[in-house]
Amino acid sequence: MTNDFLEKQENGIYLSKNDIKILDKYEIDYLSYSNIRELLFIIEDIINNNYVDSDLEDLLIKLSEYNYYFNTNK
Numbered sequence: 001m002t003n004d005f006l007e008k009q010e011n012g013i014y015l016s017k018n019d020i021k022i023l024d025k026y027e028i029d030y031l032s033y034s035n036i037r038e039l040l041f042i043i044e045d046i047i048n049n050n051y052v053d054s055d056l057e058d059l060l061i062k063l064s065e066y067n068y069y070f071n072t073n074k
Contacts, residue, residue: 006066013039014066022059026052036067 003017013036015023023030026046033039043060046052 011035019059019063022055026056036063036071040064040067 003021006014006016008014009031011031011034013030013033015030020030028039028042028046030039033042040060040063043056043063047057047060
């Protein structure tokens with residue numbers, strides 16, 4: 001449960017410990033991106049160009065929803 005708690009990272013992106021484990025699994029350096037949109041783009045690119053487990057696809061959906069609800073002007 002505590003691994004699902006979102007924490008603000010140094011670059012301002014909110015990620016849980018589980019999210020970070022998934023990103024580390026695919027060697028995605030989330031700290032090198034300045035915003036969540038850049039991170040979403042690279043995750044989608046990896047999914048489109050490589051075989052990946054469903055965990056990365058699930059993370060993309062989760063982060064996309066988070067980005068929509070918290071970062072989109074409605």
